[in-house]
Amino acid sequence: MDPRSAPPDAAGPLRVLIDGAGADVVPIWDRGLAYGDGLFETVLIRDGAPCQWSRHLARLTLGCTRLGIPAPPVGPLEDEVRDLLQGIDTGVLKVLITRGTGGRGYRPAADPQPRRALLLYPLPTWPDTWCTAGVNLRFCLTRASQNRTLAGIKHLNRLDSVLARAEWTDPEIAEGLMLREDGQVIGGTMTNLFLWTGTALLTPVLDLAGIAGTVRALTLEIASRQGLDCRERDLPPRALREAPGLFVTNSLIGVWPVRRLDGRDYDLGRLPWSLLKAVAAAARTTEWP
């Protein structure tokens, strides 16, 4: 297993392993390409190891179950991750699972042979101040796709986030929030959203749309341990504008407090900083069997 390094395409990853081999291409008729028939995980790599690995693995497994794709065998997958990370300190690991090759037509094979790819990318470069001085958010016009069976998992049908992210180019805007068709806020194009009421922590219910992030789960756990009142709730945009504080999370950024949303400024001093700091630290904690 020698990961394919430095592909000729500048937009590509630094290293790739496909089904344990150093390849970087797939058949054009892979079902991941044909129908978005698969799943992915985006894992922060620090000190040469994945952060929050067991949470990523759990969500990937849940997604495989939901889609009826055999989950990748954990031992070989972890061996491949170790191979891919040889000599690497920091980066982003993308784990990609597709239902594999299949004939034309939506019907999945009774006995699918999933394809498993590991891609290593450099860490994105966001301003350091965004974690401390906060970020500027906007509302997107593109709505979050709604489907009860697909909600929560990190499947490959992500055109809603792509189109929402295409709505702005201003580098000062860190993230855009997306609504469901019924007007409830789901979260950001690449983040989960939290609202601090001053006494309780609220986050959108994701039973119809959105992705239930690993750091979202971590945040709810830590908040609960800190004795905070935590609730999943439908949140209209008005609730955000009226809230004392907001923050967004994902596995790569950890936590970004929200300084501004759609012209409204927030006082970052009102956020529960002991929670934010604990979540940011936990999100950066390597965890590797």
Place this chain on the structure above:
Amino acid sequence: MDPRSAPPDAAGPLRVLIDGAGADVVPIWDRGLAYGDGLFETVLIRDGAPCQWSRHLARLTLGCTRLGIPAPPVGPLEDEVRDLLQGIDTGVLKVLITRGTGGRGYRPAADPQPRRALLLYPLPTWPDTWCTAGVNLRFCLTRASQNRTLAGIKHLNRLDSVLARAEWTDPEIAEGLMLREDGQVIGGTMTNLFLWTGTALLTPVLDLAGIAGTVRALTLEIASRQGLDCRERDLPPRALREAPGLFVTNSLIGVWPVRRLDGRDYDLGRLPWSLLKAVAAAARTTEWP
């Protein structure tokens, strides 16, 4: 341009052209695979030529506009189709457009270099009697994904149809109908649905979910020319059970009248057969510049 023939993978197409070359693989980081960031068309080939080509091209172009992907240049695309179809009589042409390669993250490149693939498959083998004696349908539990921006076009985010089609294996059941989250019928996993009231032709509104098929448009046009009352409408399952007749359409099957749905039998004699026959004939008409 020599199309790649007979790939080693049995599930694959007979011939493939990617960006005009005889390749059959794409980089694992193509955005079509990463996010379902692209579109496709499924075109019936008869007498060595595409049927209803201009309608497929029009929908593909609409889809490209909707997703912000530069549409493929028509001249070169048609030249490639001619090359792919050399010596071929019948088959299925799949035209696949992706936003091409791109870095990690949802944000599309400002200057995307789309990837264009043509795949030729053998014609599927459905029983001939399904066109005349009708088909047996079921209702699926998996709901149709709902997104106003993505509704109607044939994009690559098709997990809802994949999961719905995975719900049954009984070969006697030809198609499954899908509902929106609010319970309105959208159509089949791979077909559009029409309801005949005895005096009017109804078909589901597709402004929130579903694909607006080329033969759906053809059916509405021909029905209108025949002086029939045609309307797009929200249709609850009850309306289907109470209707005198139903039929489904797509570019490969043409028209299938519905003999049975979820245990209810329909009298095929009550369908407007002059319409069904005209649509079936038009769907099989080659049209090539």
